[in-house]
Amino acid sequence: MKNRLTGTDYALLFLRMAGLYLAFGHGWGKVSGLASGNEGVINMVARLGFPMPVLFAWAAALSEFAGGILVGLGLFTRWAALFAAFTLSVAVFWRHQALMVFGAWLGIISPDEETLRAAGNPELALMFVLVMVALVILGGGQLSADHRLLNRRR
Secondary structure, three states, X not given: OOOOOOHHHHHHHHHHXXXXXXXXXXXXXXXXXXXXXXXXXXXXXXXXXXXXXXXXXXXXXXXXXXXXXXXXXXXXHHHHHHHHHHXXXXXXXXXXOHHHHHHHHHOOOOOXXXXXXXXXXXXXXXXXXXXXXXXXXXXXXXXXXXXXXXXXXX
């Protein structure tokens, strides 16, 4: 008996499409920049205080690009989403300083305008984190390569 597709399977497919946006909207620029010798991502990683900034820049870029493609395909969904969520959490809390930004919005803290501008906007990265965490928990659903591979083995 075939499993019937549910609304959850379609919802997971739509969530996984965020992975493709992550891959091509954010990851591809980092990967292509690193491959062409642009040191912008490396410098950003170094400013965040990571040791071996070249290694961590490539890890972040590939987590977004390759991880986003894998999530979009639904292949190794939970693992790819986990790596992407971790990388994006670093972006949310270290690069974009979400706690400071949200604290300023709530009026709890009062950073100067230059500090707020430098932090940027953590909202998009936070939305990606939430989507990726949901996919870590739920997996890719029946419309994923994971599901097809698992059923082929049976």
